[in-house]
Amino acid sequence: MMLQLFLLLAAALLAIGLYGALSQQSIVMIMMGLELMVNAVIVAGAAAWWFLAPHRPDGQVLVVVAITVMAVEMAMGFAVTTAIFRARDVDTTDAAADLRR
Amino acid sequence: MQLVVFVVCAVGAVAAGAAVFRVDSMARATFALLASFVFVAVDVLLLHLAYLGVLVILMMIMEMVVMAVFMIMYMMNPAGLMPMSMMHNRRGALAISAGTFVLLAAGILLVRWPARRGAPPAEPTRQLGEALMGSKMLVMMVLGLALFATMVATVVLAQHRGRYDRYGDELERRVPDDPIRGGVGR
Structure with missing residues (x-):
């Protein structure tokens, strides 16, 4: 039973993370x-x-x-944030929707 | 006893993870995420993975401190002094994530998991080290290359004015084009 408990914990963390990644506007969030x-x-x-x-x-x-x-994602994420913030003062995803046009 | 520690840490990890997206202050969100990672690392320690558990704790403390600095640098409401919503498509995100959890939980509870094969090693850290330096050497090499590429890419992305800005696209300028004049010989 313990395996299932650990996997349920993983599923809950994944679901919360997915919610955050989909709902947040701030790139860092x-x-x-x-x-x-x-x-x-x-x-x-x-x-x-x-x-x-x-x-x-x-x-x-x-x-x-x-x-x-995790380390690579964080380093690259902050580098991209720095680049886009420096270029255009953008810190939210909604302000960086160039590819949609 | 182990079950009690596991349940306390699991509930703590999920609660802290949920708090990340609920608190107003971004600095508080960062430390809630750190708490979630530490709770998870304690659960990893329960699985006799002493090295990996401690590694996660140490790495996450550093990572979250760096993240807090970036939060304060970039975000418009780092301390949560002005209550504001920085979300979009909240209902859709909630539905997708709840659906994902239900799907995963159903799979976890319905699948007949295989029985454990083999006995745990006396020293899991030694097992990992020997694997990374032996049969899983390719994984280690790829990780090393990926980390090196990350270092180069992050420096390229994060710098303000690189040598192509200063010396031209063909690096043909003898004297760099800087916004402020000066320096040796200029």
Whole structure:
């Protein structure tokens, strides 16, 4: 039963992160939503490793990949925010809808 | 005992995660996210992943402190002094995320999960280290390259005036074109 509990926690975190990523206008708040979603992957990966196949390192390696993804997402997100803020004073997604035109 | 710690941390992680999008102050949102990460890391520690759990805690403390600085730099309402809504399509987002949770929860509860195969290693950290330096070396190499590419890309994106702005598209200028004159030999 514990595996299901861990996976339910991951599903809840993913859903909250998805809500944030879809509903927020501020670019930094969207990044927070994405981080919550990656956090869900960390929980699910760690639980899958411990409860399904602890004799193989795959689950742990997946967690390391997720942690790296989190670092890369944050660094790139802030770099893009800096670039667009510097160029046009934009800090919300609704003000950066150029591709829609 | 473990179950109690797990439930407390899981509820804390979900509550703190939800608080991120409910509080007015963006600085408070950042620290709510940090609390959510720390609760999750404690749950990871319960799975005997001492190294990865501690890594998540240390990394997230640094990351959220940096995030708080960026919040205060860029966002129009960092301290929450003026209550304002920075959201769009709230109902749609709520419906999509609730639907996603229901779908995932149904899958989690209905699937017959396989039984555990093999015994846990005596030292999970050693298992991870040996995998990253052995059979999973390719993963480690790709991560290293991705991090290096990220460093280069972030510097390129974040800089104000690069060498192409200063020396021209072909880098043909002998003297850089700077907004303020001066410097050695100029």
